[in-house]
Amino acid sequence: MTGPRPTTPTMITTTTAAPTTVVVDPRLGAVLPARAVRLVAAAPVVLLDASLTPALARRFAEELGAVPAGDDDPVPGAVLLVAGPDPEAPAGAELLEAVAVMDRLRSPGGCPWDAEQTHESLLRYLVEETYELYDAVAAGDVAATREELGDVLLQVLFHARVATEAAEGFDVDDVAAELVAKLVGRHPHVFAGEAGVATAGDQDRRWEELKATEKGRDSVLDGVALAQPGAALLAKYVSRAKRAGVPEDLLAGAVPGGAPQAVVAAYLAGGDPEGDLRAAATALGTRVRAVEARLPAPTDGQPRRTGPDDWRSHWQ
Missing domain, CATH: 1.10.287.1080 (MazG-like)
Known part of the structure; x- marks a missing residue:
């Protein structure tokens, strides 16, 4: 009686090398990082991680022949695409x-x-x-x-x-x-090597010249938004006229007295007339609220009723 025939052992090689991970930034769409393009192109298989959105996974599947990652033994040289922020992503x-x-x-x-x-x-x-x-x-x-x-x-x-x-x-x-x-x-001195722009004032004038040429404007006031607040509108007109070379004394004299003249003077002095008016409004609001805090409180849920004497007696 003979025993069982001995078997010859078979050599089995199992690779446990993990695929190379490539992080793709979903914000950039189906775009590979430049440093990984050759690596992905040479990979025998490109795998898709579950972190990728369906739309992004679909694009990579169509363009690269990528397939969903599974639990099978990894293929040597495989690349795994994983969603995540790219630290080298461009600004924007x-x-x-x-x-x-x-x-x-x-x-x-x-x-x-x-x-x-x-x-x-x-x-x-x-x-x-x-x-x-x-x-x-x-x-x-x-x-x-x-x-x-x-x-x-x-x-x-x-x-x-x-x-x-x-x-x-x-x-x-x-x-x-x-x-x-x-x-x-409008920045030919930066992008085209144009000479003649050495200061911010030079650039201001050059900007308006180029804008007028581009838009075919007949007046330096063409294109100013008329819907803006009055102080800002007047300041803009003064700005445009000054850039065009109108002397400051003529500008100041061309505006009626009172608040409009103050707006012109504020702009010519390098101020922000709109900001000044808003600051004045804020100060007035603060003063009114302070007076209200000193007035008798409303009763029975009714609005406070005040007259001139009430305000005068509490205005400080």
């Missing part, structure tokens, strides 16, 4: 995220209120947010300034998105491209 990456959020809000399944807004319905918010930013900067409140700048940016994104949906011929990229073209075109 969060702007792309802001555009994506606006797209989500205005798209089907987004926010009903956001979806109903138009250029006209948003105007009052644009004005409100601009003044709130003004207040934050004037108060030196850094945190509030950062927040209010975001609210103003929201208005830009909102209007650009509305224009896109209304087939008005432009989107947020067109807005940014036009701004870039304007900044480059």
